[in-house]
Amino acid sequence: MEAWDVVVIGAGAAGLLAATHAAERHRKTLLLEKNRKPGVKILMSGGTRCNLTQATDRRGIVAAFGAQGRFLHSALAALDPQALVALVEAEGVATKVEPTGKIFPASDRAADVLAALLNRLNRSGCQVVFDMPCQAIAHDPAQGFRLTTGSGTIWARRVIVTTGGRSYPGCGTNGDGYAWAAQWGHTIIPCRPALTPITVAAAWVAGLKGVTVSDVGVEVVERAPGGRRGQVLAQGRGSMLFTHFGVSGPVVLNVSRAVSGHARPTDLELRCNFAPDLAAAELDGQWRELAASAGGRAVSSVFPAVVPRRLAAALLDQAGVPGDQRLAELAAPARRRLIDHILALALPISGTLGFEKAEVTAGGVSLNEVDSRTLESKLVPGLFLAGEVLDLDGPIGGYNFQAAFSTGWLAGGSV
Numbered sequence: 001m002e003a004w005d006v007v008v009i010g011a012g013a014a015g016l017l018a019a020t021h022a023a024e025r026h027r028k029t030l031l032l033e034k035n036r037k038p039g040v041k042i043l044m045s046g047g048t049r050c051n052l053t054q055a056t057d058r059r060g061i062v063a064a065f066g067a068q069g070r071f072l073h074s075a076l077a078a079l080d081p082q083a084l085v086a087l088v089e090a091e092g093v094a095t096k097v098e099p100t101g102k103i104f105p106a107s108d109r110a111a112d113v114l115a116a117l118l119n120r121l122n123r124s125g126c127q128v129v130f131d132m133p134c135q136a137i138a139h140d141p142a143q144g145f146r147l148t149t150g151s152g153t154i155w156a157r158r159v160i161v162t163t164g165g166r167s168y169p170g171c172g173t174n175g176d177g178y179a180w181a182a183q184w185g186h187t188i189i190p191c192r193p194a195l196t197p198i199t200v201a202a203a204w205v206a207g208l209k210g211v212t213v214s215d216v217g218v219e220v221v222e223r224a225p226g227g228r229r230g231q232v233l234a235q236g237r238g239s240m241l242f243t244h245f246g247v248s249g250p251v252v253l254n255v256s257r258a259v260s261g262h263a264r265p266t267d268l269e270l271r272c273n274f275a276p277d278l279a280a281a282e283l284d285g286q287w288r289e290l291a292a293s294a295g296g297r298a299v300s301s302v303f304p305a306v307v308p309r310r311l312a313a314a315l316l317d318q319a320g321v322p323g324d325q326r327l328a329e330l331a332a333p334a335r336r337r338l339i340d341h342i343l344a345l346a347l348p349i350s351g352t353l354g355f356e357k358a359e360v361t362a363g364g365v366s367l368n369e370v371d372s373r374t375l376e377s378k379l380v381p382g383l384f385l386a387g388e389v390l391d392l393d394g395p396i397g398g399y400n401f402q403a404a405f406s407t408g409w410l411a412g413g414s415v
């Protein structure tokens, strides 16, 4: 019976680097993957371009994860964004920084990033087995870990669980790691889809399918009785895309965890400001001036330039203002109603597209029970956890991969 120093379960971002680092440190390492190939999410990420990290330093990554961020200090000290970029570039894959700070391979091919990671893994001496789901793990303090797979039992002195979350379950990520951690007494913070599109209960929105607005301010707001303004649960600013079911795009994905984590998502609305640099009084003043100086112009022609034509037509429709109405004839209440639709359109939320289309999982193995300096479980000696299986989820922009790569690298360096 062969006993491995280390078995890493899951060949995603975290597992590939955990296995590489452990094997480079001369640990006899086996990497088990359920799928027929590694890094499925790396290949599909960033629209198959792979936004591998963000052009920032450790502090920038920590800040992006909010309260959870401080858990990442040691992992980022082991592998920060610059070190990750250097690792990929050392394998001959050049990278580029886009204006949003997102870092991609210069080729725009996620496959190149995966190839770089696999090159390094292959040199490390790690053994990799695909199409081999780990079905169960038992721990015996004297003998180590006994892993049950489809083709028999494997023994390991140490195990690194990098099985990811529950999002895109078709990729092999259906939460196996949570069940194992829970069986040993780990607290699992309830999982919710994060970075997932939001569905809207307003049929007219489907007519805007395909419309992109590059700079929208959004707020997820609890609807208060009597039309009063409710509590703001999340807010953001960035690009938005209308779809046949509702809305998507970076700004929507970033606020979606407030919807998926809410007990009654149908009590929420998405307030959209399509001209976030304009105050209502400013727009009102501009239109009043125009009504005096060029009152014959159609209302539809004086919309802020940042509002796409199809969206402007829909907003006019929703506000009950004919687009060809002359500005001089636009009464004050209608003008205010229209401005309200441009600067604070309230879209009734029906929910999200859930785990099926979530880029990450919020929740997971509680960080309180994992030593952030090593990623070893505080409950089970020899058990390490890295990547999305942990209760860590960040915004769009390469932050989630950076957290997975850094925690994977640190775990591989700790075994």
Ligand SMILES: Cc1cc2nc3c(=O)[nH]c(=O)nc-3n(C[C@H](O)[C@H](O)[C@H](O)COP(=O)(O)OP(=O)(O)OC[C@H]3O[C@@H](n4cnc5c(N)ncnc54)[C@H](O)[C@@H]3O)c2cc1C
Residues within 6 Å of the ligand: 009, 010, 011, 012, 013, 014, 015, 032, 033, 034, 035, 038, 039, 040, 041, 042, 044, 045, 046, 047, 050, 051, 052, 053, 132, 133, 134, 135, 162, 163, 164, 165, 167, 168, 171, 172, 173, 174, 176, 177, 358, 359, 360, 386, 387, 388, 389, 397, 398, 399, 400, 401, 402, 404
């Ligand atoms: C469509 C999409 C686009 C994304 N784009 C980006 C992006 O551009 N930038 C970014 O930063 N983040 C992006 N993400 C998020 C990013 O993919 C994750 O944060 C990251 O993959 C998490 O890495 P991980 O190694 O923890 O888990 P995963 O990459 O999910 O890997 C887990 C692995 O474990 C395997 N596994 C699970 N259970 C078992 C088992 N029982 N036995 C053996 N193997 C098992 C799975 O098959 C999988 O290969 C995207 C996600 C999606 C879904």
